[in-house]
């Protein structure tokens with residue numbers, strides 16, 4: 001899935017003159033009254049006119065995209081925004097519990113259209129959970145997934161196993177697994193659904209369509225998203241560019257992409273070394289030099305936010321384009337900031353996995369820097385469900401210091417600032433009643 005000439009990733013472009021697009025986004029509201037039809041029900045395919053790469057009757061759905069844009073007063077206060085200004089786009093409601101289902105329904109559709117019998121991916125967990133789910137629900141293909149050893153949260157691994165995917169655990173991390181799956185896919189002719197796959201990004205555009213839909217088609221000021229392989233941020237940029245070109249939105253929101261400090265390639269390149277899209281002439285030398293430096297220092301991606309524990313983001317160039325389109329910024333946040341933000345999301349909303357909370361931690365940083373004004377309308381994308389990584393949550397709230405140290409202390413997390421600790425009481429009615437009086 002690369003350009004035979006330059007080796008760059010492919011991109012999906014449409015001849016809009018051949019694909020009729022509604023003249024107003026409000027036209028999509030007609031789909032709401034047709035929810036008995038699985039394609040109208042789908043949060044991806046109800047926007048089919050905006051990603052018309054396959055005929056609708058061929059499009060595969062597992063009920064993805066039934067998501068919620070939740071305003072949160074307490075999270076707004078935490079990040080320093082005025083009440084009513086912060087929205088959480090909760091992608092944990094997808095069938096496999098992360099935003100990956102948006103892209104998977106699209107890539108899986110393309111795989112189906114070209115007659116694939118097997119599909120593969122390397123994954124920090126959620127891509128494999130999603131692929132495995134589409135294979136099991138549709139019965140159309142066999143899933144082959146590659147995971148790094150000890151690098152995948154149990155919530156995610158359990159899904160791949162339960163859905164019956166062939167799970168190949170290799171001795172290495174995500175970047176190693178990614179390199180291998182590409183070789184294996186090309187050698188065995190297996191369809192590759194990693195976000196090198198341009199159709200994934202087409203499906204992920206719909207996350208932004210649903211954000212607009214929930215805001216009654218008003219454009220927010222900021223979209224804030226965690227950055228791992230940079231598929232989501234790339235897709236968002238493309239979505240807004242296309243909507244703007246088609247005259248469906250009057251302006252483009254700004255984009256903030258948040259890295260973890262332990263996996264901060266994008267931050268280093270953009271904020272540290274001034275890398276830009278540069279009209280498509282991306283300076284590969286700076287990237288190669290940076291990767292060489294990383295390798296010679298033996299630096300590996302390391303963060304509690306395993307979904308963004310990636311040092312060689314495959315969509316780097318497309319992401320630079322998105323930053324250009326959306327006048328974007330990049331920030332990094334520590335595991336401490338991520339876990340504190342995650343606790344705030346849990347206490348004031350729907351909960352999320354660690355990587356997702358990077359968006360909230362990043363927003364807090366950008367508000368404190370004055371880059372985001374406290375009056376602006378900000379959408380934080382909560383990429384994955386809270387139950388994806390219960391270990392991190394329990395270790396944060398635990399009373400067991402040894403557990404805290406083992407899971408979080410080694411990552412530089414010093415304190416569980418917003419811990420909600422269990423109250424330990426003897427198995428005695430009076431003591432229990434006393435404790436409830438004392439703590440409530």
Ligand SMILES: *Cc1c(COP(=O)(O)O)cnc(C)c1O
Nearest residue numbers: 126228229230231232307383384
């Ligand atoms: C995949 C994933 C990310 C990273 O998204 P990219 O598109 O790879 O940047 C963030 N959070 C969660 C929960 C994910 O599954």
